[in-house]
Each structure stands twice: as C-alpha cells, then as structure tokens.
Amino acid sequence: MNKTRVVIHGANGRMGKAIHRIAADHPGFDIVALVTRSDPKSRVIDQIPCYSVREIDALPDFDVMIDFSLPEGFDAALAACVKKGRAFVSGTTGLDDAQRESLSAAANHIPVLWASNFSMGVAVLESLVMRAAAALPGWNCDIVESHHTQKKDSPSGTALTLGRAAETGGADVHYASLRAGDIVGEHLVQFTGMGERLELVHRASDRDIFARGALHAAQWLQQRPAGRYAMADSLV
Numbered sequence: 001m002n003k004t005r006v007v008i009h010g011a012n013g014r015m016g017k018a019i020h021r022i023a024a025d026h027p028g029f030d031i032v033a034l035v036t037r038s039d040p041k042s043r044v045i046d047q048i049p050c051y052s053v054r055e056i057d058a059l060p061d062f063d064v065m066i067d068f069s070l071p072e073g074f075d076a077a078l079a080a081c082v083k084k085g086r087a088f089v090s091g092t093t094g095l096d097d098a099q100r101e102s103l104s105a106a107a108n109h110i111p112v113l114w115a116s117n118f119s120m121g122v123a124v125l126e127s128l129v130m131r132a133a134a135a136l137p138g139w140n141c142d143i144v145e146s147h148h149t150q151k152k153d154s155p156s157g158t159a160l161t162l163g164r165a166a167e168t169g170g171a172d173v174h175y176a177s178l179r180a181g182d183i184v185g186e187h188l189v190q191f192t193g194m195g196e197r198l199e200l201v202h203r204a205s206d207r208d209i210f211a212r213g214a215l216h217a218a219q220w221l222q223q224r225p226a227g228r229y230a231m232a233d234s235l236v
C-alpha cells in the first residue's frame with residue numbers, strides 16, 4: 001500500500017503535535033514536512049524537515065496538507081495546495097465568510113475537506129440536531145459550548161455547525177460559550193418546550209479523536225477528484 005504523504009500545517013500547536021505523534025506511529029502515513037508560523041527552532045524534528053510559513057513554496061511534494069492553525073494562517077496553507085494541485089484537509093475554526101468562500105473556490109481545482117469537528121460523535125450529532133429541530137417547532141434551541149482557556153474563537157466552529165443544522169430544521173438558535181481549565185470540547189444542544197427539555201450532548205475528553213479523524217479524512221481524500229467534501233462523506 002502506498003503511504004499518504006502528509007504535510008502538517010500548524011505543527012507546533014496542540015492539534016499539530018497530536019497529528020504528528022499519531023501519524024508517525026501509523027504505517028499508512030509518511031510525514032514529509034512540518035510547517036510552523038515562526039522560523040523553526042530546529043530544521044529537522046524526528047527526521048522530518050521543518051519549514052516556516054514564509055518557506056511554504058519550497059515544500060517537498062506531498063499528497064495532502066492537514067491544517068490546524070488559526071484563521072491568519074489558513075489562507076497561505078490553502079493557496080499552497082491549490083498551487084501544487086494537492087488535497088487540503090482543515091480543521092481550523094473562526095474562518096470568516098471570505099475564507100469559507102475560498103474553500104469552495106479551491107474545490108473547483110483540488111479535493112477539499114474542512115470540518116469544524118473531526119470526531120465521529122459530532123458527525124452523528126449534526127443529523128440528530130436537524131431531526132430534533134424539525135420535530136420540535138416552536139421550542140427554544142440553545143447551544144452551550146465549553147472549551148479550554150486557550151481557545152481563541154467563540155462560539156466554537158462546532159457550535160456554529162450544529163446551529164446551522166438546527167436552523168435547517170427550523171429552529172432559532174442562541175449560543176453561550178464557556179472557557180474553563182483544560183476542557184477539550186463539549187457541546188450541549190438543548191431544546192426546551194413547556195414542561196419538558198431535550199438535551200443532546202457531545203463530550204470530547206481526548207483531542208486525539210480529532211487527530212485520528214483528520215488523518216482518516218486525509219487518507220480518504222487523496223483518492224477523490226476535486227470537490228468540496230464533509231467529514232460525513234468519509235464515514236459512509
């Protein structure tokens with residue numbers, strides 16, 4: 001079996017490090033480069049060459065770039081994949097409208113899979129939320145998301161995705177965000193009627209689930225034609 005040649009963009013971050021650790025132990029992946037924001041402290045880590053974003057045009061050839069950075073790093077990562085004609089997987093949240101549109105534009109040229117949450121549970125939760133919203137017209141819908149204190153964007157990308165699912169089902173959605181300790185990621189979608197309440201909750205206790213999901217998506221995506229894909233497409 002050919003290995004999937006992966007570039008990790010945002011390699012110094014919590015998610016970048018988790019992806020690096022898991023892919024390095026997996027026979028199906030060959031990490032060909034690590035990309036960081038600032039000049040790398042070392043030019044080679046675990047025998048993998050390191051590049052700063054300024055050097056992104058000099059990357060060795062790869063099959064898929066996996067991006068978990070911040071909105072300010074996202075554009076350069078996507079542009080590099082379009083330029084090289086290579087697949088792009090991204091979990092970066094907090095993107096603005098123009099960045100979301102650039103994902104769709106890029107999908108005319110390369111396979112693109114962006115997901116606000118790479119866990120299997122949230123992929124299932126999204127469809128449950130849509131069904132519940134459609135089945136409970138007139139009920140209040142509130143989404144409460146809780147994350148670690150280092151998280152920059154709010155509401156979380158997942159909360160916004162679940163909110164869109166609820167709106168598709170006909171609900172008006174309100175959001176609340178909590179930042180506390182080292183919470184990996186929790187999402188409560190609460191439907192409240194008169195005298196009763198339905199709560200749908202997902203709790204992530206280990207960010208390796210996101211890293212494994214992103215690696216699964218990368219392997220799946222490299223064999224696909226240009227287009228815009230969702231996590232759910234890779235799970236069927």
Ligand SMILES: NC(=O)C1=CN([C@@H]2O[C@H](COP(=O)(O)OP(=O)(O)OC[C@H]3O[C@@H](n4cnc5c(N)ncnc54)[C@H](OP(=O)(O)O)[C@@H]3O)[C@@H](O)[C@H]2O)C=CC1
Binds near residue numbers: 012
């Ligand atoms: N979709 C999903 O399943 C998940 C999504 N996320 C999202 O992924 C992103 C990263 O999360 P996390 O790893 O926790 O965050 P971290 O802050 O730990 O890591 C972000 C990394 O991005 C790098 N970065 C920042 N700006 C740039 C830039 N301009 N160019 C290149 N790299 C840059 C930083 O580099 P440096 O270290 O040099 O500053 C940092 O290492 C967030 O948007 C988060 O919301 C997180 C978990 C799961």
Ligand SMILES: O=C(O)C1=N[C@H](C(=O)O)C[C@H](O)C1
Binds near residue numbers: 116117151155
């Ligand atoms: O920043 C995080 O940590 C997470 N971000 C994603 C989001 O914004 O939804 C996914 C997960 O909840 C962890």
